[in-house]
Amino acid sequence: MGDSKFFTNDLTNTLFDKFSGILAEMRGLHSFHAVAGYFRSSGYYAIREKLQGLGKIQILVGINIDDIFHRYNKSMMFLPGDKVYRQARERFQNDFVEDIRDAGYYRQIEEGVALLADDLRTGKVEMKIHATKDLHAKFYLFLPEKHTPHSDGWVIMGSSNFSESGLGLTQPPRYELNVAMKDFDDVAFCKAEFEKLWKEGLPVTPDDIERFEAKTHLGQAPTPYEIYMKLLIDYFGDQIEDDFSLDVPEGFMDLKYQRDAVGQGYQMLKRYNGYFLADVVGLGKTVIATMTARRFVEENSLHSSRILVVHPPKLLDNWRSTFETFGILKYADFVSCGNLEKLFGEKTDYLPLEEYDLIVVDEAHRFRSDMSNMYDNLQRVCKTDRIRIGRVGGVHKLVMLVSATPLNISPRDLYNLLLLFQDKRSGSIEGVPNLQNYFAPRIGLYTKLMSPTNKVIDIEAIKTIYEQIRRDVIDKVTVRRTRENILNYAEYRDDLKKQGVVFPKIEKPRGLVYYLPEKLKVLFNASMDVLTERLKYARYKAIESLTPAFAARYANAPQISAALAGIYRVHMVKRLESSFEAFRRSLHNLRRNTQGMVDMWEADKIVIAPDLKVKELQDKGFELDDIIDKGIEKFGGSKEDFVYRRDAFYPWFIDDLKSDIALLDDLIDEWERVTEDPKLDKFVEEIETRMLAPGENPTGKLVIFSESKDTVHYLERALKERLGRSDILSATSDSRKKLFETILANFKPRPKGCKPKDDFNILISTDVLAEGVDLHRANVIVHYDSPWNPTRLMQRNGRVNRIGSVADTIYNYLFYPSAEGDAEIRLYRNILAKLQGFHSAYGGDSQIFSREEVLCSFELFNPNIGDDVDKMLQYLDEVRRFRKAHPADFERVRNLPVKSRTGRCASRTGGPKKDTALVYVRSAYKQEFYKVEPNDAPPAKPAGMDRPGFTVQKERFTVAPLGFLEAAALFRAAPDEKPLPLSERHYQSVSAAQRRFDKDVTDMLDDAVPSSSEQDKTTKTAERFLKWIWRSGQHPATKEHCEILGHYVEAGTFTKLSRELNRLERRYRRSEIGFEEVEKAIRAFVIRYHKSEKRSGAGSDPRSCVVLAEYFE
Known part of the structure; x- marks a missing residue:
């Protein structure tokens, strides 16, 4: 050798x-x-x-x-x-x-x-x-x-x-x-x-x-000002020239802030295949989304563009009329969010999924849970590739998620919504190509922080989680402006003033407190003790009460039972907080449902079939045998699959049921004798003294929200009697459709020249009117109880806080949970923590729930978030003005090559110190800004060998990543600033930044990073199962099917697919099905999910390049 x-x-x-x-x-x-x-x-x-x-x-x-x-x-x-x-x-x-x-x-x-x-x-x-x-x-x-x-x-x-x-x-x-x-x-x-x-x-x-x-x-020898402009040009891209001239139809105001939202969102749409349109309620998201859709049609093709709008049922007319007014109705189909299954199958009025190019999802927060069939259906719609590629290239559908509240409860909400246009482990968002690895630890930490076992919720830690997510993910895929953002920007403010648009002032939340008399307080506390300590909720623990031989049919039986019982316990406490009337009715309902289970026990026919809605059928008078026949008809098989004898249960099951009935009978007897209602008394007093006072309420309109339908009907009756008024209207899911036009006629501002109606001035509603309804003739809103989901408060407030509000000021009244109730379910603290998370992630323009706690204790509203948006708009405006004033220089600066650099003087006040470098580095996976400063610590020993002609530099620098706003402020320069010669030292500083960037990319792309999420375990099981089927199957089609599904599982394209494969694996492992049934199921999954070619994520070339650099002498 x-x-x-x-x-x-x-x-x-x-x-x-x-x-x-x-x-x-x-x-x-x-x-x-x-x-x-x-x-x-x-x-x-x-x-x-x-x-x-x-x-x-x-x-x-x-x-x-x-x-x-x-x-x-x-x-x-x-x-x-x-x-x-x-x-x-x-x-x-x-x-x-x-x-x-x-x-x-x-x-x-x-x-x-x-x-x-x-x-x-x-x-x-x-x-x-x-x-x-x-x-x-x-x-x-x-x-x-x-x-x-x-x-x-x-x-x-x-x-x-x-x-x-x-x-x-x-x-x-x-x-x-x-x-x-x-x-x-x-x-x-x-x-x-x-x-x-x-x-x-x-x-x-x-x-x-x-x-x-x-x-x-x-x-090249660019000046510091040219480097600064190059930074802005690279960052904002086509958005600089995107002040497009879309004609606004008659009847719609031509508002610049809406046009800019279209420009910014459209760039995100094309770059990431989707984005969030999340302007606060009342700023015209439907109009912005429609203008964006029209922009797409005009650029893509007037002949080969199809739009699918997914909407809540009650908003169909609004979407159709807006699309029609903007001239794009003929390009669109509309489907209710609850009827997505109509898109599938051979007999459908809709086009094949692959023929839709743009998907618009209104009230997208409804899809925050990935456990529902509704979510799975929408994900299939969004991730079926396009077949007609117009001028807007790419096979992937474009997805616009419209919601003022995309984050409802936890970071998982945002994660699930992102997966409607990104894959879990193969995404295109710079810096976060593996969304699962990014979100898993943050979701885990958030869950730990919000655990009921914690005596104190660490608000600062929650704030930190959401600030990271905002910086790394939300900023890149979200358009969101608050009223404060808009009013702080002179061009928007002047435009609104010229068109006569005034945003109302939002008063701080006004908490309402009522006190219970001593006797009633004793009953209240005793009831709380029964609800939280003594009541077993046995009606909801039937699965847990089965003996092992029968419980084996149900995975996680104890957890399921505990969860159901816990949900009902919270429900009962919240009903007690809502109103005494709602609580009384809930006691009767629980008593009746528990008695129904006892009746089945006595008949020796206990039905466990959640999908059969046994309680409802019993309430409608169906005999038990008729209910069983319905079950056999619905599920097939025999009644033994869901009907159990008494000997299938532990004996203590019937004892717990009878104990619950005895406790409920006592509570019902006690509460039926209660005639007082201090909460209602306080409410009536506030209505008569403040809420309808002409100084605060010039229109005399009042909107009241409650979670409970029983409370709504009770308030309608009580207020009519106590106030002696007949102009009170209530709305629930049962009456919304019938009363919708009446509600609008009395509470929505009318066009000029049209006389408004005042047949009704007080509106009481469940959350059925919390979305998609204009009620802004009213300026006073009351939350009679606090919803478990705090973003409901924002949505409710958005009904009266809208463009064109009649009054100058919005007043927001809230009844807070009692100390006793809050001690049990921590409603108050949960709302504050969740709102803190939302504001840290998305910002807001008003306090929602509290004054003292929000501003002082929990610092719920962070004004820096608003400042960030304002500054971003200022930089965009600055580079637009440069382009307009100096078009030739703009083109020359735009075409400056990578590695353009300049030297600057470090003497300016507040600027970087001597020997500091500012570096902008980019690759196919991410872009980053760095500030590099000399490190006074001893240099680290270099690893590796020196290369001929090159010196491996020892790390002597502190390399700190910067956000865009931080970087832009440091790069900012005056047009007349002269460049300085670059010293040899700057090479070492810039190289240190590039090494840091390359290391970050390597770490980011390392798929071996362990994930603590359950989905990761689910994925691994699914992958192993598919590989085993591939090896075991003899038919070539089976192997091909496994390869197709394996790609989707590896990328994390369809969330439900891995779970379905896990269920299939468990059934086969338990010998419930044979291999032939497994092959049939695999084929069915391919038919369900595979409608497109292999999807691709971010670019495959990880090499970095220095885009811009400055060195301060």
Whole structure:
């Protein structure tokens, strides 16, 4: 092996080592000749010093001209020679520029380019490009002045190009295989071939190098102001020129803040395949979404664009009328969020899923849970690829999620919504290609912080979680403005003023407190004790009460029972908090449902079938045998599958049921004797003294919300009697449709010239009116009870806090939970914590729930979030003004090459200190801004070996990532600021930033990062099961199906798929089904989920490049 002529770039046996040995030891060496497919200045610089003293250096570079042939669709002989050479020269120029762009940020690289130009100018080096053949050969000749059979001479031939990696200088070295020969005949043959090729080559002159150099950062000298503008141009992209001129139909105001939302959102839509339109309630999201949809139709194609709008049932008319007014109704279909199954199957009025291009999802927060069939259906709709590709390219559908409250309860809400247009483990959001690995630890920490076992909720920790998510994810895929953001921006503010639009002032929340008389307080506390400590809720623990032989049919039986009982316990406490009337009715309902289970016990026929709605059927008077017959009809099989005998249960089950009935009978008896209602008394007092006072309530309209339908009806009756008024209207799910037009006529502002109606002035409603209804003739809103989901409060407030509100001020009244009730279910603290999370993630323009606790104790509203949006708009406005005032300079700055840099003075007040570098780095996966400062700590010992011609820099710097706003503030410069010469020190600082970036990308892309999420375990089980089926299956179609599903599972495209595969695996493992049934199920999954080609995520090239840099002297 030691005498072999072959060698690789392994350890000390690299091409560079072979060159070094020949150049040092060959007798009579006179000339060096190179033929290579690629030439890189880094390779030349590495060996230049060793070539000094040679009489002749000739380098011939091959140019791949296949695409030149293809462009003209002709053979070479018919192409004009000048045109070929011109295009070959252009190709070499492009390779040269690419070389400078992709090379590391080293002084030696730049010196290598300058030295090459000098050597060409002095004649030390000759260089040609070969354009008449597709030259793939790579060989290197070392010759004496006269080559004879008696003189030395070498030829090295193989795979290595004339580049740093070809020479084996990169770490780790790229594998190359070369052979070194010195036999006269071999060397003479290659010498003759070289001479023939050299004659055919086109010379590269010093002027060429200088012209090429001008296309790179080496030929530029931008000012600090131009670097600053380049930063803004790169960051905002097409949004700068996106002040499009969409005509607004008559009857709609042409508002600039809405136009800008369209521009910003449309760019996100095309970049990420989806985004959130999350402006606060009342700013016109339906109009913005419609304008965005029209923008898509106009750009994509008027003939091949289809839109699907997914909407709550009550908002169909609003969406249809808005689309019709904007002229795009004919391009759209509409489907209710609860009827998505109508999109599937052969008999449907809708187009095939692949024919829709844009999906608009209104009230998208309804899809925050990934456990429902509704979510699975929508995910299938959104992730079925397009088949008609218009001018807006790409096979992926574009998804617009419209919601003022995309985050309801936990970070999981946002995660699930993101998965409607991103894959779990193959996403396109910069910096977060693996959403599962990013969200799993944050969801886990949030769950731990919100655990009922914690005596105190750590609001600051929750705030930190959401601030991270906002910076890393939300900012990139969300358009959200509050009223404060808009009013703080002069151009928007002036536009609103000119059009007569006034946002009402929002008063701080007004808490309402009522006190119980001593006797009633005793009953209240005793009831709370029964509800939380003594009542077993046995009616909801039937599965847990089954003996092991029968309970095995149900996975996680104890957990299911505990969850059901816990839900009902919270429900009962909340009903007691809502109103005494609602509580009384809930006691009767629980008593009746428990008695129904006792009746089944006594009949020895206990039905456990949640999907059968046994309680409802019993309430409707169905006999038990009729209910069982319905179950057999619904589920198939026999009644033994869901009907159990008494001996299937532990004996204590009937004891707990009867104990619950006795406790409930006592409570019902006690509460039936209660005639007082201090909460109602307090409410009536507030209505008469404040809520309807003309000074605060000029229209005399009042809107009241409650979670409980029973409370709504009770309040309607009680207020009519106590206030002596007949103009009180109530709305629930039962009456909404019938009363909708009446509600609008009395509570929605009318167009000018139309007389408003005042038949009803007090409206009491459940949350059926919390979304999609304009009630802003009213300016006073009352929350009679507190919803478990705090974003409901925002949605309720949004009914009266809207563009065109009649009054100048909005008043928000709330009844807080009692101390006794809150001690049990922590409603107050949960609402505050969840609202804190929402505001930390999305911001807001008003306090929602509390004054003292929100502002002081919990700092719920963070004004910095509003400032961020305002500053972003200011930077966008600044670069737009630069483009308008200096269009030629704008184009020149826009085209500045990567690595553009400048030197600046560190003396300005508040600016970076001396020897600080600001660096903007980008790759296909992410972009980042860094501030690099000298580190006073002792330098770390460098790892690895020094490379010839390069010095591995020891880490002597603190490299801190910056947000865009921080970076823009530091890069900001005046137009007349002069650049300073760059010192050699700046190379080390910029390289440190690029090393940090590359390390961050490597860590980010490491799929081995452990995940604590249950979904990750589910995924692994699904993958193992599919691999086992693939190995076990004999039919080729089964193997193909496993491969198709395996891709979706690996990428995390469809959330429910992995869970379904896990269920299938469990059933097979328990011998409930055979392998044939498994194959059928796999085929069914493919039919359900596979409607498109393989999806792709972020770009595969992880290489980074320095976009911009500044160094402060």
